[in-house]
Amino acid sequence: MNITLHKSKIVNEKSEVTITGSKSESNRLLLLQALYPNIKLQNVSNSDDSNLMTNALNSNSEVVDIHHAGTAMRFLTAYFSIQEGREVVLTGSKRMKERPIQILVEALQELGAEISYEENEGYPPIKIKGKKLTKNKVSLKANVSSQYISALLLIAPKLENGLELTLEGEITSVPYIKMTLSLLDEIGVESSFVGNTITVKPKNNHKQPTTLTVESDWSSASYYFSIAALSELGTEITLSSYKKDSLQGDSTLVDVYKHFGVESIFSNNKVTLIKKTANFRPLSLDLKNAPDIAQTIAVTCFALGIACDLKGLHTLKIKETDRLVALKTEIEKLGGHVKITDKSLHLTASTHIKESVSIGTYNDHRMAMAFAPLALKTPIIIEDAEVVSKSYPTFWDDLKSIGFKISE
Ligand SMILES: O=C(O)C1=C[C@@H](OP(=O)(O)O)[C@@H](O)[C@H](O)C1
Numbered sequence: 335m336n337i338t339l340h341k342s343k344i345v346n347e348k349s350e351v352t353i354t355g356s357k358s359e360s361n362r363l364l365l366l367q368a369l370y371p372n373i374k375l376q377n378v379s380n381s382d383d384s385n386l387m388t389n390a391l392n393s394n395s396e397v398v399d400i401h402h403a404g405t406a407m408r409f410l411t412a413y414f415s416i417q418e419g420r421e422v423v424l425t426g427s428k429r430m431k432e433r434p435i436q437i438l439v440e441a442l443q444e445l446g447a448e449i450s451y452e453e454n455e456g457y458p459p460i461k462i463k464g465k466k467l468t469k470n471k472v473s474l475k476a477n478v479s480s481q482y483i484s485a486l487l488l489i490a491p492k493l494e495n496g497l498e499l500t501l502e503g504e505i506t507s508v509p510y511i512k513m514t515l516s517l518l519d520e521i522g523v524e525s526s527f528v529g530n531t532i533t534v535k536p537k538n539n540h541k542q543p544t545t546l547t548v549e550s551d552w553s554s555a556s557y558y559f560s561i562a563a564l565s566e567l568g569t570e571i572t573l574s575s576y577k578k579d580s581l582q583g584d585s586t587l588v589d590v591y592k593h594f595g596v597e598s599i600f601s602n603n604k605v606t607l608i609k610k611t612a613n614f615r616p617l618s619l620d621l622k623n624a625p626d627i628a629q630t631i632a633v634t635c636f637a638l639g640i641a642c643d644l645k646g647l648h649t650l651k652i653k654e655t656d657r658l659v660a661l662k663t664e665i666e667k668l669g670g671h672v673k674i675t676d677k678s679l680h681l682t683a684s685t686h687i688k689e690s691v692s693i694g695t696y697n698d699h700r701m702a703m704a705f706a707p708l709a710l711k712t713p714i715i716i717e718d719a720e721v722v723s724k725s726y727p728t729f730w731d732d733l734k735s736i737g738f739k740i741s742e
C-alpha cells in the first residue's frame with residue numbers, strides 16, 4: 335500500500351509517543367528465555383521480527399521460515415544447533431537467501447555443529463541437526479556482522495565448558511556485542527571481553543527467577559529525532575520508555591542530533607526532544623557502531639540542506655536491501671546529490687526538495703521510516719508503507735497522533 339504524507343506540522347500539546355520494546359534486546363531475551371524458562375520479560379517488542387522469533391522458538395515444525403528477520407536467522411542458527419535430536423530447515427525471504435551466513439555456520443561447525451546448505455553455499459536456507467557441542471574455542475571474522483558473534487554468545491552459557499571466541503579483523507557493531515554480554519550478565523552469566531577475545535562461562539543455575547524489562551527501541555526513536563530536527567524552534571516530542579544509560583548503541587542519537595540543534599532531556603523513564611537551535615554546518619560521522627541510524631541521519635541532512643560524510647557503512651550492503659544504493663536512488667529522486675562507495679556516503683548540501691516524489695522502500699522498514707519526516711518540508715509518497723511492521727508496526731498511527739496528515 336502506498337501512502338501520501340501531506341505537508342505536516344507537529345502539534346506540541348499531543349506530541350508524546352510510547353514506542354515498543356527494542357527488537358534487538360527482545361530477540362536476544364526471547365532466545366535466552368527459551369533456554370532458561372524461569373526468565374520473565376516485560377515490554378517485549380511487538381515487531382514482526384520479534385513475533386517471528388517467538389513463533390520459531392515455539393514451533394515444532396521441520397521448516398522454520400523467519401522471512402526478513404536477520405537477527406532471528408542468525409540467533410536461531412545457533413539455537414537449533416544445540417537442540418539435541420531436532421532437525422530443522424531454517425529459511426527466510428528471497429532477500430534473506432542473499433544475506434550471508436557462512437561465517438557463523440563455519441564457527442558452529444568448528445564447535446561440532448551439523449549444518450548444511452539447502453540451496454546456495456554460504457546462504458540460507460540451511461539444514462541443522464541439533465547436537466551436543468563439546469568444543470569451546472573458535473575464531474571468526476568480526477567485520478561482516480556482529481550478529482554472528484551475538485548468536486554464538488547467546489548459546490555459550492549452555493555449552494558445558496562455556497565459550498572462548500577470538501575475533502579476527504576490525505570488530506563491527508560493537509555495542510550490539512556488548513548488549514548481548516550485558517543481557518547475559520543480567521541473567522547471571524559471567525563473561526569478559528578483552529581485546530579481541532570474548533570468554534563466556536557456563537551458567538550455574540543459582541540466579542533465578544529473573545524479570546527483565548526491555549527498554550524501548552532506540553532505532554525507532556531515531557525517526558523522532560529527525561522529526562524534531564526538521565521542526566520549528568521550540569517543538570517538543572516526548573518518547574517513552576527510555577533511559578540515559580541504554581544497552582542500545584543507537585542511543586548515540588542524543589549526541590549526534592545535538593548537531594541539528596536537538597536537545598534531549600531524560601526524566602521518569604521518558605526522553606523529551608526539544609528543537610533549540612538551527613545549524614547548517616556539514617556533518618562527518620563514523621557509523622560502524624550504529625549502522626541502523628545511517629538512513630535517518632542522511633535524510634535529516636538532506637532535508638536541512640546540510641552536507642554530510644558518513645563512514646563505517648560496510649554492513650549496509652547486506653541488510654534488508656543494499657541501503658547505500660537505496661539511499662542514493664531515493665535522495666536523488668528528490669533532487670539531492672549523493673556519492674557512495676562500499677562503505678561510505680557523501681551528500682552534497684541540497685538547495686531544494688522536489689515535491690510529491692514517490693519513495694521506493696525495497697522491503698526495508700528503515701527506508702519508509704527514514705523518509706517520512708520529509709513531510710514536514712514537502713508532501714511525499716511512501717511506497718509499500720506496511721514494511722514498517724518489521725520493527726515498528728504502529729509507526730504511521732503514531733505519526734498521525736503527533737500531527738502528520740496521512741492518506742491512502
Ligand atoms: O544484533 C543486533 O540486534 C543487530 C546488529 C546489527 O547488525 P550487524 O552487526 O550485522 O551490523 C544491526 O544492524 C541489526 O539491526 C541488529
Ligand SMILES: C=C(OP(=O)(O)O)C(=O)O
Nearest residue numbers: 402403404405626653654
Ligand atoms: C538490519 C536490521 O535488521 P536485521 O539484520 O535483524 O534483519 C535492521 O533492523 O535495520
